[in-house]
Amino acid sequence: MSKRIFRFKHISIFIIFAISVFAQNVFAETPVKIDYFWSIGEMNKASLVMLTEKGIVPKTLAPKIAVAVKKVITEGDKPGSQRPIDYLVIEALITKVGGSEISRVHSGRSRQDMQSTSERMFLRESLLRTYESLNNMRDKLLALASKHLDTIVPAYSHGVQSQPTTFGHYLLGWAESFDRDAERLRQAYVRLNMSPLGSAAGVTSSFDVDRNRLAELLGFDGLVENALDAVYFSPISTHAEYTNVLAISALTIGNISQDLHVQYHVPHPWFIVKAGPPLTGISSIMPQKRNPRALEHVRTMADTVIGDAQITFLQAHNANSYMHDFRYSLMARNAADEAQKMFDMFGLTLESLYVDKERAKKEVDNDYSTTSELADKLQQVANVPFRTGHHFASEMVDYGRARDLKPVDIPYAEAQRIYKKDTGQDLPLTEKQFKDALSADHMISASMGIGGPQVPEVRRMLANELKRLKSDSDWVKMQRVKLEDTTANRDREFIKLLKAGE
Numbered sequence: 185m186s187k188r189i190f191r192f193k194h195i196s197i198f199i200i201f202a203i204s205v206f207a208q209n210v211f212a213e214t215p216v217k218i219d220y221f222w223s224i225g226e227m228n229k230a231s232l233v234m235l236t237e238k239g240i241v242p243k244t245l246a247p248k249i250a251v252a253v254k255k256v257i258t259e260g261d262k263p264g265s266q267r268p269i270d271y272l273v274i275e276a277l278i279t280k281v282g283g284s285e286i287s288r289v290h291s292g293r294s295r296q297d298m299q300s301t302s303e304r305m306f307l308r309e310s311l312l313r314t315y316e317s318l319n320n321m322r323d324k325l326l327a328l329a330s331k332h333l334d335t336i337v338p339a340y341s342h343g344v345q346s347q348p349t350t351f352g353h354y355l356l357g358w359a360e361s362f363d364r365d366a367e368r369l370r371q372a373y374v375r376l377n378m379s380p381l382g383s384a385a386g387v388t389s390s391f392d393v394d395r396n397r398l399a400e401l402l403g404f405d406g407l408v409e410n411a412l413d414a415v416y417f418s419p420i421s422t423h424a425e426y427t428n429v430l431a432i433s434a435l436t437i438g439n440i441s442q443d444l445h446v447q448y449h450v451p452h453p454w455f456i457v458k459a460g461p462p463l464t465g466i467s468s469i470m471p472q473k474r475n476p477r478a479l480e481h482v483r484t485m486a487d488t489v490i491g492d493a494q495i496t497f498l499q500a501h502n503a504n505s506y507m508h509d510f511r512y513s514l515m516a517r518n519a520a521d522e523a524q525k526m527f528d529m530f531g532l533t534l535e536s537l538y539v540d541k542e543r544a545k546k547e548v549d550n551d552y553s554t555t556s557e558l559a560d561k562l563q564q565v566a567n568v569p570f571r572t573g574h575h576f577a578s579e580m581v582d583y584g585r586a587r588d589l590k591p592v593d594i595p596y597a598e599a600q601r602i603y604k605k606d607t608g609q610d611l612p613l614t615e616k617q618f619k620d621a622l623s624a625d626h627m628i629s630a631s632m633g634i635g636g637p638q639v640p641e642v643r644r645m646l647a648n649e650l651k652r653l654k655s656d657s658d659w660v661k662m663q664r665v666k667l668e669d670t671t672a673n674r675d676r677e678f679i680k681l682l683k684a685g686e
Contacts, residue, residue: 218309221267223302224274225257227381229678230401232289234394236681241288247684249289252282254682271295292391293384296415300380301402303419303513307426308377308403308667310513310520314430315369315660317524321531322362322653326646328534329355333642336624337454337544338553347556348548348624351539352646353637358440359649365433366656372425373663379404380414387411401677403670416511420500423516430523431493434486437526441483444537448476454544458536478533485526492519548624552581552591557630561621566612576606591622 216222232249235241241249256277260267268274272295279286332351339349379399382388388411395407408414447453456474457463463478492515500510548554558580559573579602584594596615603611613621620626631638635645 217261217267218306219267220269220302221260221274223305224271224298225253225260226305226402226674227293227298227301228253228274228278228289229674230381230398231291231293232681233401233674233677234397235289235291237397238392238394240291240391240393245285245288246681248282249278249286250678250681250684252278252286253289253678255281271298292382292389292393294415296385297380297383297411299511300383300408300415300419303511304376304378304380304404304422305402307422307513307516307520308373310517311369311373311376311426312660312663314520314523314527315366315373315656317527317531318362318366318369318433319653319657319660321527321534322359322366322649322656324531324534325355325359325362326649326653328537329359329642329649330646332539332541333639333646335539335541335544336548336628337539338548338551345547345551345553347553348627349637350628350639350642351544353642356642356645356649358436361436362433363649363652365429365436366652368429368432370656370659372429374405376422376426377403377405378408378418379406380408380418383408383411383414386415401670401674403667416505419511419513420505423496423510423513424500427489427493427496427516427519430519431490433523434489434493434526437530438483438486438490441479441486441530445476445479445483448479452543453540454547455537455539457533458538463533463536478529478536482526482530482533485522485529488522489519489526492516492522545624549592550590552584554591554622554624554627555581557627558618558621561613561617565617568612572607576603579606592619594622 232241232246232253236243236246256274259265259277268277271290275287275290278289329352332355335351336348337351337354338345339347339354379395379402381398381402382393382395399405399407408418410417444455447455457476457478461477462481464474464476466474496510496515496519499515503509555577556574558577559570562568562573562576563570580594580599583589583598583602584591596618599618600611603609611618628637629639631641635641
């Protein structure tokens with residue numbers, strides 16, 4: 185039974201298992217081990233600073249609490265040490281160091297709002313890393329497009345060759361799709377990076393907690409204001425939105441991967457993925473095979489992202505608002521982890537792509553994808569109604585295909601004869617005009633519309649894409665700097681209290 189079938193046929197079992205191991209899920213590539221132990225420690229720091237500023241924790245007691253909090257964090261950070269995930273277990277460790285009065289650090293909050301805050305801290309980091317992977321892949325896509333601004337390749341409609349384009353034009357079409365994915369992730373981040381802390385169990389408390397200060401100390405841009413929404417309701421849409429954005433991007437990756445994979449169905453593809461693991465593999469029985477493993481893996485990763493998104497929706501569907509089914513962000517983080525692998529693998533694939541320009545051009549020249557330009561040319565040169573020109577071009581295609589001729593091989597005299605038969609008039613194009621109209625180079629260079637494949641227009645679009653990517657890269661760097669500054673500020677305020685107790 186496949187992993188995907190297991191997930192959907194045994195969803196309830198999977199959820200139970202997932203909840204049991206969610207605390208072990210960490211972001212290994214980040215310098216800090218981001219897990220529940222970490223997030224509780226950071227919330228303890230922020231809460232202590234705020235509670236001391238508000239006078240809820242006496243200034244004389246704050247240093248003692250700081251020392252206990254720091255000691256537990258230090259012990260947990262040691263290699264091989266236990267990193268408890270339940271606040272009550274951590275609180276017991278803290279009070280063991282400093283006594284029961286240390287529990288005042290929990291004033292005005294609950295495990296409920298702490299959990300919701302932890303999930304947003306996890307997803308915030310996850311989203312930024314996913315965004316960076318997306319940007320890295322986009323950079324490779326644009327680099328490849330820049331090399332193929334004038335590389336003529338076939339485009340397809342209904343799965344068959346339609347009109348010629350350039351590979352650069354084709355790639356930039358997908359680049360715009362990834363622009364929208366980046367925009368959706370930024371928009372999701374705006375709604376995600378809001379603080380639930382201080383909502384307690386959903387109705388706040390009688391302590392004069394400064395929720396805005398907690399948000400500031402933890403790097404959030406604002407509050408999930410309504411306390412019930414903060415703790416119970418918002419996780420539904422927050423997790424669903426994030427995974428939905430990732431799933432949309434996975435759809436795009438799946439589409440382009442399948443497009444590229446189709447070329448491997450023919451004996452002489454006009455592009456190949458350069459040989460070598462992990463991008464290609466050989467058959468165990470057929471020595472001629474060079475399997476495009478990377479394209480298969482990327483598509484499988486996209487399938488997994490979409491599947492994880494569906495699990496996120498299923499966990500929340502028809503669940504009581506106050507239950508825990510959907511409040512853990514594990515599946516959203518799993519989807520993000522897989523999306524990062526997907527973007528990274530696809531970027532590696534793009535870097536290894538070899539495009540055979542001559543083979544691609546031959547593919548175009550072997551078919552009749554330029555004949556719509558012939559109909560256009562008749563209208564432009566001799567004011568021939570488009571449908572009349574279209575009918576003539578269609579008859580000419582039938583003539584050529586019946587005789588196994590390429591467009592360039594159709595004699596001008598035969599074109600004249602067919603036009604005369606259809607219209608009763610002489611063909612109003614010179615032989616040069618007729619041949620030019622059937623040329624892919626001419627058809628592409630003659631294109632005039634915004635967003636077309638003509639090289640100046642593709643170059644303009646590429647420049648705009650590079651500007652957008654630069655802006656998106658700057659955005660994620662800015663978010664990183666803000667969080668780093670927040671961490672530094674939180675530690676600075678905490679250390680002030682800590683030093684007073686040492």
